[in-house]
Amino acid sequence: MTTKKILMKGNEAVVRGAIAAGCRGFFGYPITPQNEVPEYMSVLMPQAGGVFLQAESEVAAINMVYGAASTGARVMTSSSSPGISLKQEGISYIAACELPAVIVNVQRGGPGLGNIAPGQADYFQAVKGGGHGDYKLLTLAPWSVSECFYLTALAFDLADRYRNPAMVLSDAIVGQMIEPVELPDKIEVNIPPKPWATTGRKGRGKNVINSLWISPDQMEEVNRRLQAKYTLAMEREVRYQELAVEDADLVLVAYGSVARICRTAVDLARSERLSVGLFRPIGLFPFPTLPIQWLAECGKRFLVVEMSHGQMVEDVRLAVNGRAEVIFYGRSGGVVPTPTEILDRIRKTYGRSAGVSHYRLNPGPEARR
Amino acid sequence: MTTKKILMKGNEAVVRGAIAAGCRGFFGYPITPQNEVPEYMSVLMPQAGGVFLQAESEVAAINMVYGAASTGARVMTSSSSPGISLKQEGISYIAACELPAVIVNVQRGGPGLGNIAPGQADYFQAVKGGGHGDYKLLTLAPWSVSECFYLTALAFDLADRYRNPAMVLSDAIVGQMIEPVELPDKIEVNIPPKPWATTGRKGRGKNVINSLWISPDQMEEVNRRLQAKYTLAMEREVRYQELAVEDADLVLVAYGSVARICRTAVDLARSERLSVGLFRPIGLFPFPTLPIQWLAECGKRFLVVEMSHGQMVEDVRLAVNGRAEVIFYGRSGGVVPTPTEILDRIRKTYGRSAGVSHYRLNPGPEARR
Amino acid sequence: MPTITIDREICKGCELCAHFCPQKIIKMADGFNSKGYRVSCLIDCKACTGCALCAKICPDVAIEVWR
Amino acid sequence: MPTITIDREICKGCELCAHFCPQKIIKMADGFNSKGYRVSCLIDCKACTGCALCAKICPDVAIEVWR
Amino acid sequence: MQKVFEKPQALSDTPFAYCPGCLHSVVHRMIAEVIDELGVLDRTIGICPVGCSVFMYEYMECDMIEAAHGRAPAVATGVKRMLPDSVVFTYQGDGDLASIGTAEIVHAAARGEKISVIFINNGTYGMTGGQMAPTTLIGQKSSTCPGGRDAAAAGYPIRVCEMLATLDGPSYITRVAPVDPVGLTKTKMAIKKAFRNQVDGKGFSLVEVLSNCPTQWKMTPVESLSWIDENVVPYFQPGVFADR
Amino acid sequence: MQKVFEKPQALSDTPFAYCPGCLHSVVHRMIAEVIDELGVLDRTIGICPVGCSVFMYEYMECDMIEAAHGRAPAVATGVKRMLPDSVVFTYQGDGDLASIGTAEIVHAAARGEKISVIFINNGTYGMTGGQMAPTTLIGQKSSTCPGGRDAAAAGYPIRVCEMLATLDGPSYITRVAPVDPVGLTKTKMAIKKAFRNQVDGKGFSLVEVLSNCPTQWKMTPVESLSWIDENVVPYFQPGVFADR
Amino acid sequence: MSYKTAAIEAQHGGGTQPVHQEVIIAGTGGQGIMVMGQLLAHAAMAEEKNVVWFPSYGPETRGGTADCTVILSSDEIGSPVTATPDTLIAMTQPLLDKFAPSVKREGVILVNSSLAAPPRDRDDCKIVSVPANDVADELGNLRVANMVMLGAFTELLKPVRLESVIAALAEVLPPHRKALLPLNEKALKRGAELAGQL
Amino acid sequence: MSYKTAAIEAQHGGGTQPVHQEVIIAGTGGQGIMVMGQLLAHAAMAEEKNVVWFPSYGPETRGGTADCTVILSSDEIGSPVTATPDTLIAMTQPLLDKFAPSVKREGVILVNSSLAAPPRDRDDCKIVSVPANDVADELGNLRVANMVMLGAFTELLKPVRLESVIAALAEVLPPHRKALLPLNEKALKRGAELAGQL
Numbered sequence A, B: 001m002t003t004k005k006i007l008m009k010g011n012e013a014v015v016r017g018a019i020a021a022g023c024r025g026f027f028g029y030p031i032t033p034q035n036e037v038p039e040y041m042s043v044l045m046p047q048a049g050g051v052f053l054q055a056e057s058e059v060a061a062i063n064m065v066y067g068a069a070s071t072g073a074r075v076m077t078s079s080s081s082p083g084i085s086l087k088q089e090g091i092s093y094i095a096a097c098e099l100p101a102v103i104v105n106v107q108r109g110g111p112g113l114g115n116i117a118p119g120q121a122d123y124f125q126a127v128k129g130g131g132h133g134d135y136k137l138l139t140l141a142p143w144s145v146s147e148c149f150y151l152t153a154l155a156f157d158l159a160d161r162y163r164n165p166a167m168v169l170s171d172a173i174v175g176q177m178i179e180p181v182e183l184p185d186k187i188e189v190n191i192p193p194k195p196w197a198t199t200g201r202k203g204r205g206k207n208v209i210n211s212l213w214i215s216p217d218q219m220e221e222v223n224r225r226l227q228a229k230y231t232l233a234m235e236r237e238v239r240y241q242e243l244a245v246e247d248a249d250l251v252l253v254a255y256g257s258v259a260r261i262c263r264t265a266v267d268l269a270r271s272e273r274l275s276v277g278l279f280r281p282i283g284l285f286p287f288p289t290l291p292i293q294w295l296a297e298c299g300k301r302f303l304v305v306e307m308s309h310g311q312m313v314e315d316v317r318l319a320v321n322g323r324a325e326v327i328f329y330g331r332s333g334g335v336v337p338t339p340t341e342i343l344d345r346i347r348k349t350y351g352r353s354a355g356v357s358h359y360r361l362n363p364g365p366e367a368r369r
Numbered sequence C, D: 001m002p003t004i005t006i007d008r009e010i011c012k013g014c015e016l017c018a019h020f021c022p023q024k025i026i027k028m029a030d031g032f033n034s035k036g037y038r039v040s041c042l043i044d045c046k047a048c049t050g051c052a053l054c055a056k057i058c059p060d061v062a063i064e065v066w067r
Numbered sequence E, F: 001m002q003k004v005f006e007k008p009q010a011l012s013d014t015p016f017a018y019c020p021g022c023l024h025s026v027v028h029r030m031i032a033e034v035i036d037e038l039g040v041l042d043r044t045i046g047i048c049p050v051g052c053s054v055f056m057y058e059y060m061e062c063d064m065i066e067a068a069h070g071r072a073p074a075v076a077t078g079v080k081r082m083l084p085d086s087v088v089f090t091y092q093g094d095g096d097l098a099s100i101g102t103a104e105i106v107h108a109a110a111r112g113e114k115i116s117v118i119f120i121n122n123g124t125y126g127m128t129g130g131q132m133a134p135t136t137l138i139g140q141k142s143s144t145c146p147g148g149r150d151a152a153a154a155g156y157p158i159r160v161c162e163m164l165a166t167l168d169g170p171s172y173i174t175r176v177a178p179v180d181p182v183g184l185t186k187t188k189m190a191i192k193k194a195f196r197n198q199v200d201g202k203g204f205s206l207v208e209v210l211s212n213c214p215t216q217w218k219m220t221p222v223e224s225l226s227w228i229d230e231n232v233v234p235y236f237q238p239g240v241f242a243d244r
Numbered sequence G, H: 001m002s003y004k005t006a007a008i009e010a011q012h013g014g015g016t017q018p019v020h021q022e023v024i025i026a027g028t029g030g031q032g033i034m035v036m037g038q039l040l041a042h043a044a045m046a047e048e049k050n051v052v053w054f055p056s057y058g059p060e061t062r063g064g065t066a067d068c069t070v071i072l073s074s075d076e077i078g079s080p081v082t083a084t085p086d087t088l089i090a091m092t093q094p095l096l097d098k099f100a101p102s103v104k105r106e107g108v109i110l111v112n113s114s115l116a117a118p119p120r121d122r123d124d125c126k127i128v129s130v131p132a133n134d135v136a137d138e139l140g141n142l143r144v145a146n147m148v149m150l151g152a153f154t155e156l157l158k159p160v161r162l163e164s165v166i167a168a169l170a171e172v173l174p175p176h177r178k179a180l181l182p183l184n185e186k187a188l189k190r191g192a193e194l195a196g197q198l
């Protein structure tokens, strides 16, 4: 059952996806380019019988989420790069306490105050762990307004399934752009029972939400449990999309808005008879390691394009593990690579003999070979 | 010129190293296991004519450092895992504004509140970037009380040399242990001129410390400048120590306190006639990629040992790039691997045929092959 | 005789000067400047007392006062 | 007749009960419990009024009061 | 003869790990008594801080959440907003509430968040080794002001009740000193009122307890209570600062 | 005939990027005039916030530092402690100072940090699109309380001056309303006193300016000033809250 | 089945004659740049075209420049950004200077000639001057200069029908601007009229 | 030159007879566990031995258990931690239970028999009972139980000389405990005496 096509902003679709998935608590703080999220929430959440609260800061917001998630409700927060940095302690706590919650990062240009233009330089923070300790965020990267809706909803399912925070890693393009979407009136919502939640004892024994384990053995036990979940997720939650890779010799790897731009670049390249395809990770953690490994074994070369100076490329290199050439092209600070400049890069690299790339930490904005 | 041997705690040596290097401003907030740093600072800094201030929080502390560093003085802060997470926004700002400053992280068991036992699970946060945007911390990892002194002093030099924040990545073992040291009365201090500092104009044109660049092109320019510095540092600031690697067949890779434990494990292994060596990165960023690559090309196998579920091992794998087997062994949550359990791991892996390891994201606490 | 000068390229047409002028001798002009703002102008030089209130409220420091 | 019982394994020997007892009938015992604390004890049961002040200040809830 | 004083139901059997003579556990017991008396054990959710009372979740029989240092009011807000019928309290030290958590407590108070805050002001960071707290008195020694707190370098102690009482949000703000029998009784009554306010649907309540830290103050417990009376009370005057 | 009013020296030639009629730049100009009048241009370091005035570093001729959102008082503390002879001011909006930066302003005040804080209370987050600020009035509309601020959901506005005046640290705390000629004069005098306090070696000074935001309030500039007079002033009474 | 056809067929299953228009609209914050793009997007959707609108602001909401990109296509749209628009609508001189060089050869540049002078170095493009502010002033409200431009653009390039744009007004204008609906419609028509005369 | 010799020569250049003692001292916070280890470390340094002391606490400073490791060696010391100490000094029952199984075969376990019962399952170790709290109580201050144990340990194992430990007292005791220096010395000697009698 779908409603008619309507024009919608990515950030609004995040809100609608969340509410459709049963999110009933939003705690956030304004920051561009994600302001539409709290703004729509302030209207739609009360209508859905949920809680909207503008927190005093991002730190307060993530800790409100921690408290609200402890009650077993589906809850979320949203921010953009500097605000997400402030949430790192709280995120580590949420992961350590195995609380399901969703965090949206509409990435902007950085580092520092930076600007409000699009960026993808928070990849490491999202997937490696910007906070302290060994935890992971189940991370999804939409590339369209419609995916803003569906992946946000999915993020809630994943969070519940793994009792782990999930992140929607958006950016200023995906969040700010408007396109027509057809959204369902309702989606299936299965919120699992949460016997661990601190809802007041109501007759049962007491529940405790805690990440303090003075005994290293107990703390290690917690860590092993987390790792076991992540291993499971790595088996079950790999999400990606391939476009024209079968006959491709060079595979572009990109996520989010850049993947869309790469898609146009693939069109352009194909029209020049260059055998180029696109591999788009939809989940960033778990990363689609095996599919990329497989493509490497099939003899493809890779061109990773990011709005960063080389972050996801590390995961691609780890997947490829020396089996194929991995080239990087990145723009940063809010500069968006255009289809034509990517085409240019494709043209330059195309036809080069496929040697094994010598990895250098932190390749500059220019591709390295 | 050295004074007599004295017993000293790692955290105290950090303080003495900082003051010897001309640090004249300390801004911090209590947290175990780094409390000796502010406590010694509160006594020694005023004696050195510098500023000691207990901030209201870690967030305030890092922003005081930002302000104090803007004046061109050598300044620092110190904390432990959860407190460092709170500093991530500030760290990103300091890097973006190209301010020299030193941040000490005496890592503890995590994630979440965790415990105050030793940990190394903040490696990703330190070297990949826990904050938003493409920046790097010049990261040094001491393994002894004496290195706490010298590497802290070096951190100030590096910070000034690259106008970039530097991190001393310690842990609860290195910070809390006491051993005899002979420290110099004085070390050479060359603080470069800082014409960019906001000291009041004093006749010159105005100076501005800023990381807001609304124009993406300008912001990208800043990013390129940062990347150029990092590339330079990668060429010039690689620091590591090799022990008995020449004839080794298996090379342990470990940093900080774990490297010390591995050192004893190497002794034990050697006494069993197992050809084992130790490679110890002293700098974590820049990472000693080429030396490891070289060892891989020489046909060595690697056993990476960390108090984490596998963080530095990714940089080792990136360096090895499929050329050799990389095995991981990790403990977490404050559990410290003992020499005998590492020996055990060595025994198990020793003699196995050197196949190429199939990389898996996030290996569990058990080694994977 | 006191007077003021208004820099019409700086003026953003906020009308605060007109509102503050005790003599009510500032009005908004027809037309607009190169940024598209309708600018203010002094309509009666003679009545100006040079009190500088217009200048003190002008957010864009578009007004200079002579006395 | 009112009285109190002190759980000597819980007591940490802080002496606050002795300090608060209006009758001054709690004293610190010789010797120590298994945790190594010198514990408190009621030295004059007859004088106890059952006022429970000792119990209300005892940080370790080592004291029960009977009346 | 019957037992007229015993451990309340809402307190678990876990022995307290506090130092001898520390009042933290006296306040815990009073909170447990209040929960018993109001009959709200099954709908109470407590938020413990990072500080010496970090293990409070082991001592209480109600549902408990361990908050990050200073963030208990935000955590409590998250809980209470999702479960408006629950009784939510935070328990916070002076480092937790008046230093790192200043923004969170001010804003929870300004919002009139319907929670009860028990604020243990012992003038020091007990847990981390006796560093200066925002409530450490001028001249008082600590491990980060070993020569005594100097106003020129470290500023002045913060009076939390007076500060929060300037806001329109709070329903009840009070400061108590359980250093003598009367103080003990007042403390208990204040805590009870703070909890009852929630049962009655009223807003933000805060009870500041002037507490001790014999270990970091390097005093006997008995000395520590006199010290509060003589030195702390003059600066932090007990009283009711808001009641509406 | 001579020029009796012109752009102060401490103001750069960069045209202001503020919306028409926004008082941010009026206050900038006054700060510049004070710097000129006190002759401290060469030893002044200003800290700009994140907010509409984020570009203040382009408008001032003194050294400037761009702080992270809310942290200007901490940044100023770092500067002033390292350079005790400098004149350090922060310029902060109500989101910056009274929301995310609450802890930093309270503690800078409590420490009696020798800085001057210019606090622009315009009851909204101008820069990010008119969201509710901690000083938004009950009933006032914003993009995150489109139906008007409801105390039950969003709490009550915070009176910063009254709150900070409960601390022993501050030397001078005042609130001004530059909505009419007298208000303009008082604003200028207050800023001057806040700066002179530093020259005189005194401690923490804060001037709260009741300001406007015609854009987010969706009013003309002239309407916005009347609105302050009629709606903001009754809740945020101008006056001197500390002077010592 | 080639890659390209596959993609198109999978997504659309046919359609009318292929269209592809990449437009950049640029000016100062306050000139209503974003609304212009959004009206275009709404009109396109109403006409069952694919469309993506993407904005780019100056400092958060304030001061300085604003531009947006609208891509209309009968194909599924990949990149929502373009380095080489088919058309530029420039509302001020600085933005004209910034974007004029990027317009495709044979492209179109619409200049708000009230505030900017037509470029001299793009004789490979069709350059159209519209004195939008003057016209808006005549209409009684400077704020509708954007509608004058948009009307002219619609008439000239016909990416969508003018009626579709007018129909979209009700959806796009913020509530507190609803009163200005008739004026906006008038301005759109006046702009179209002007363009028709060119 | 083998790896091992190289390392040793590089670092030391000879020395007296090789020593290597790994000691774990364990008890409750407040029993002065850390001070025991630190005294040992100071004494060892004074005697030009290599030494590393490493503490492990319960929750930050409070409640619960505390233990520290001291490694004394004539070689340079690698690992500052050990899973298999040569000697355990256990001040309470829970800590004795925790660490007793880890002691090396042929190792030594010193038990504070005032608060703990000697283990029954370690007949491969030398087990020494010292009623430290009782002795300290006799000496007039329960707090010096730690010194009684340390004195006994020093006498028994002779990792350092008792005089070196006594000399270290002045450096290790916190200022506000300086008054207790003579009592501490007395307790050390009493412990040594007791051990001598065993």
Ligand SMILES: Cc1ncc(C[n+]2csc(CCOP(=O)(O)OP(=O)(O)O)c2C)c(N)n1
Pocket (backbone or CB within 6 Å): B029, B030, B031, B032, B058, B082, B083, B086, E049, E050, E051, E052, E053, E069, E092, E093, E094, E095, E096, E097, E120, E122, E124, E125, E126, E127, E128, E133, H060
């Ligand atoms: C983010 C963070 N910063 C610092 C700490 C370390 N820490 C633990 S407790 C504490 C302060 C305790 O003082 P207080 O709140 O007064 O409680 P008390 O121990 O005195 O009861 C600190 C700073 C931490 N755990 N997390």
Ligand SMILES: Cc1ncc(C[n+]2csc(CCOP(=O)(O)OP(=O)(O)O)c2C)c(N)n1
Pocket (backbone or CB within 6 Å): A029, A030, A031, A032, A058, A082, A083, A086, F049, F050, F051, F052, F053, F069, F092, F093, F094, F095, F096, F097, F120, F122, F124, F125, F126, F127, F128, F133, G060
């Ligand atoms: C950490 C962080 N959070 C949020 C933001 C987004 N942000 C920019 S300005 C601002 C608030 C501005 O409001 P105010 O301080 O009142 O200043 P005004 O614009 O009203 O002058 C916010 C929330 C940010 N840049 N950084």
Ligand code: SF4
Pocket (backbone or CB within 6 Å): C003, C004, C020, C021, C022, C023, C024, C025, C026, C042, C047, C048, C049, C050, C051, C052, C053, C054, C055, C065
């Ligand atoms: S100086 Fe005074 S009288 Fe003259 S125009 Fe300005 S406000 Fe009016």
Ligand code: SF4
Pocket (backbone or CB within 6 Å): C006, C010, C011, C012, C013, C014, C015, C016, C017, C018, C039, C040, C054, C057, C058, C059, C060, C061, C062, C063, F021
């Ligand atoms: S106050 Fe200034 S900007 Fe406003 S209309 Fe007058 S001259 Fe123009």
Ligand code: SF4
Pocket (backbone or CB within 6 Å): D003, D004, D020, D021, D022, D023, D024, D025, D026, D042, D047, D048, D049, D050, D051, D052, D053, D054, D055, D065
């Ligand atoms: S009940 Fe009262 S009288 Fe009896 S021992 Fe306790 S305090 Fe003393």
Ligand code: SF4
Pocket (backbone or CB within 6 Å): D006, D010, D011, D012, D013, D014, D015, D016, D017, D018, D039, D040, D054, D057, D058, D059, D060, D061, D062, D063, E021
């Ligand atoms: S108050 Fe309690 S713990 Fe303290 S001495 Fe008395 S019984 Fe023992």
Ligand code: SF4
Pocket (backbone or CB within 6 Å): E017, E018, E019, E021, E022, E023, E024, E052, E122, E126, E127, E212, E213, E214, E215, E216, H062
């Ligand atoms: S350190 Fe102080 S506050 Fe903490 S338990 Fe001990 S006495 Fe109580």
Ligand code: SF4
Pocket (backbone or CB within 6 Å): F017, F018, F019, F021, F022, F023, F024, F052, F122, F126, F127, F212, F213, F214, F215, F216, G062
């Ligand atoms: S948005 Fe408001 S505060 Fe910001 S410049 Fe415009 S009028 Fe001023």
Ligand SMILES: [Mg+2]
Pocket (backbone or CB within 6 Å): E051, E093, E094, E095, E120, E121, E122, E123, E124, E125, E126, E133
């Ligand atoms: Mg305290």
Ligand SMILES: [Mg+2]
Pocket (backbone or CB within 6 Å): F051, F093, F094, F095, F120, F121, F122, F123, F124, F125, F126, F133
């Ligand atoms: Mg504001």
